[in-house]
Amino acid sequence: xxxxxxxxxxxSVQEAETVTLSCTYDTSENxxxxxxxxxxxxxxxxxxxxxEAYKQQNATENRFSVNFQKAAKSFSLKISDSQLGDTAMYFxxxxxxxxxxxxxxxxxxxxxxxx
Amino acid sequence: xxxxxQSPTHLIKTRGQQVxxxxxxxxxxxxxxxxxxxxxxxxxxxxxxxxxxxNGRGNFPPRFSGLQFPNYSSELNVNALELDDSAxxxxxxxxxLSGTYNEQFFGPGTRLTVL
Numbered sequence: 001x002x003x004x005x006x007x008x009x010x011x012s013v014q015e016a017e018t019v020t021l022s023c024t025y026d027t028s029e030n031x032x033x034x035x036x037x038x039x040x041x042x043x044x045x046x047x048x049x050x051x052e053a054y055k056q057q058n059a060t061e062n063r064f065s066v067n068f069q070k071a072a073k074s075f076s077l078k079i080s081d082s083q084l085g086d087t088a089m090y091f092x093x094x095x096x097x098x099x100x101x102x103x104x105x106x107x108x109x110x111x112x113x114x115x
Numbered sequence: 116x117x118x119x120x121q122s123p124t125h126l127i128k129t130r131g132q133q134v135x136x137x138x139x140x141x142x143x144x145x146x147x148x149x150x151x152x153x154x155x156x157x158x159x160x161x162x163x164x165x166x167x168x169x170n171g172r173g174n175f176p177p178r179f180s181g182l183q184f185p186n187y188s189s190e191l192n193v194n195a196l197e198l199d200d201s202a203x204x205x206x207x208x209x210x211x212l213s214g215t216y217n218e219q220f221f222g223p224g225t226r227l228t229v230l
Binding site: 004033042043044045046047050091093095101102103104105106107108 | 146148150155156157158159160163171173203205207209211216218219221222223224
């Protein structure tokens with residue numbers, strides 16, 4: 001079974017500072033994808049960043065980057081220069097390549113960026 | 116390009132009733148996935164439809180059923196509603212191509228309350 005665990009229910013950070021959200025996962029597959037999704041208070045889920053398991057290089061999207069440790073099955077999200085608009089629920093998720101493409105989500109981390 | 120839309124936004128039902136939720140896919144997408152997000156939890160995969168056929172199902176009872184239409188829009192039907200069915204129901208659409216994973220785009224969700 002594939003599981004995703006987020007151990008930080010809530011976090012806060014000051015505007016312009018850096019914060020790291022943690023995620024671990026468990027799978028027996030070799031080919032899979034990992035994602036971080038953002039769900040602002042308006043509810044619409046949007047993709048922040050994705051990582052293919054076969055790529056060793058960590059993904060980066062502007063202020064967002066990941067630290068992918070495949071052997072440790074760890075996938076953390078770093079947000080640099082935090083902005084008030086980053087306040088949201090953040091979900092770590094995984095998916096197998098092929099099959100039904102179902103996303104498996106963690107329970108989420110509520111991030112608050114303080115002015 | 117129109118994004119994923121869902122209707123209604125909110126819905127209140129009583130135990131034992133039946134409900135139908137609707138989802139319009141993003142233009143050009145052929146796959147729709149449905150997720151249930153209970154309060155304070157991450158989304159849970161219900162099922163996925165690809166070219167009008169069910170293509171994978173999560174751990175949900177048969178009273179959760181769905182349809183996908185030729186225009187790739189979709190319905191989620193829930194019979195014999197229970198209190199625990201109260202949740203945000205998310206629809207996500209994607210363009211499924213063999214051998215690759217393509218991003219799922221989420222709608223804003225339907226908030227279902229069962230009294």
